[in-house]
Amino acid sequence: MASQKMKRSMCTALATGVLSLTLVAIPAMPASADPVVANPTEALERLAELSRQSEQTTEALHNAQIDLDGKQSAQRTAEARLASDRELLAAAGARIDQFRPAVGKLAAASYQGARTNRLYALMVSDSPQQLLDQMSALDAISNETAKAVSGFKQATSEAAVAAEASRVSADAARAATEQAKLVSDELQNKQSELQKQIDSVTRAFDQLTGAERAQLAGSPFPAGFDAGRILANLAPGSGSAALQAGLTQVGKPYSWGATGPDAFDCSGLVVWAYKQIGKVLPRSSQAQAGGGTPVDKGQLQPGDVVLFYNDASHVGLYAGDGNVLHASTYGTPVKVDSMASMPFYGARRY
Incomplete structure (x- = not known):
């Protein structure tokens, strides 16, 4: 009868809250010291209660560890993405530096009143051949200028995209790190709470007689x-x-x-x-x-x-x-x- 009563007690032990893949509430432990049990049935019921609480905490720990592993994986992914984005940003900056001198010369020439259009060539030419020569030169200058300006614009655009991606990756890496730290801290708290419950269970078990332990088994x-x-x-x-x-x-x-x-x-x-x-x-x-x-x-x-x-x-x-x-x-x-x-x-x- 005592064994049946113990099993019924274990069947009806209440489990509060729903454990998720994230952090799970720890079952509350009694604030007072372990009570002195009056008979074998009460001893077994007390042990069953403590064991049930400890099992809940154990499974919560396993779940928290799964969550922590996921957060740490996200952190590693975010950090790798950040490093890649920073490399792209550096490459875009290098391309801007390549085009900067040409674009700078163009801007300076324009500021100083340089004329680089076909009408100007016609006005200053003394002969048809000179006009053709000047127009060819202007075409070459124009093509090189267009390439420099286009390359500079593209490199600048790529740098802006890389800079934004780098910022997003940095934010993601920081958030992942913070989440992993929170889960890690909570996991340590759970481990500490579980150890208290385990100590309570083992103390209760040590108080059982051989017959009570056999009954429990x-x-x-x-x-x-x-x-x-x-x-x-x-x-x-x-x-x-x-x-x-x-x-x-x-x-x-x-x-x-x-x-x-x-x-x-x-x-x-x-x-x-x-x-x-x-x-x-x-x-x-x-x-x-x-x-x-x-x-x-x-x-x-x-x-x-x-x-x-x-x-x-x-x-x-x-x-x-x-x-x-x-x-x-x-x-x-x-x-x-x-x-x-x-x-x-x-x-x-x-």
């Missing part, structure tokens, strides 16, 4: 579950192969942030199982909830990724017959449980 499989039959009836597919790999880890301990092979947290077990068949899944349960293909609860197949609680903060692999393979909580090794022991959130097929 429970059976590796629910009553009537036939792992051999499930494996024998698995249809070929990536999900079934991932489940088969995951079932080999039954009995391994739960550990926050662990991805195997010696210990796992919930999303770490899913990542590890799919990695064995060459598929890379996101690190957090919330990110796993956003990938793959949605699957209705009534259409589940062995190996589908199944998520629980209203914030998708727990995850496992569908093991058939309404059961889930998961790394459940601290003090409980990897096992197969009935899905009815936790509130269903959704499922994805990878």
Whole structure:
């Protein structure tokens, strides 16, 4: 009865807020010291509560790390674009410098009253041949002048475009850096909060008797579950192969942030199982909830990724017959449980 009551308590533990790919609120920790428990049932319920809070924080950390990685990638891209734009700006400036002397001479000549048109050539020519010679010279001067002016205008325009692109890239690089710093700082705060929760859980676990720890660990499989039959009836597919790999880890301990092979947290077990068949899944349960293909609860197949609680903060692999393979909580090794022991959130097929 105590085990059933503990499981019901774990099923009904409230998870506040919806965790996103950005920053996620940390479940509040009790302000007072750990209370003295009066009986084994209360001790197990207290441990279940603390473990649930820690698991939420763990998955929030995984999600925050994904967000941080994205921000840092954006920062690197923006910085590379900035360097490229600055090179273009320098090249445009060099082209302006090439045309500047010719354009400067033209401006000076015009200011001093130079005449470079055909009418002027006609007026000052003494003979037809002199007129032709002067007109040819004027044509050459005109062509060179036009080229210089055109090149100068183009180079100036390119410089203006490069300068604006450089400014935009600089702003983007600065914004990406600031975002990455904010996420990094928040991640450090989350890690600090998680460590406090972990310390509370381990202190509570240390107070349990051997019998209470055995009660918490429970059976590796629910009553009537036939792992051999499930494996024998698995249809070929990536999900079934991932489940088969995951079932080999039954009995391994739960550990926050662990991805195997010696210990796992919930999303770490899913990542590890799919990695064995060459598929890379996101690190957090919330990110796993956003990938793959949605699957209705009534259409589940062995190996589908199944998520629980209203914030998708727990995850496992569908093991058939309404059961889930998961790394459940601290003090409980990897096992197969009935899905009815936790509130269903959704499922994805990878």
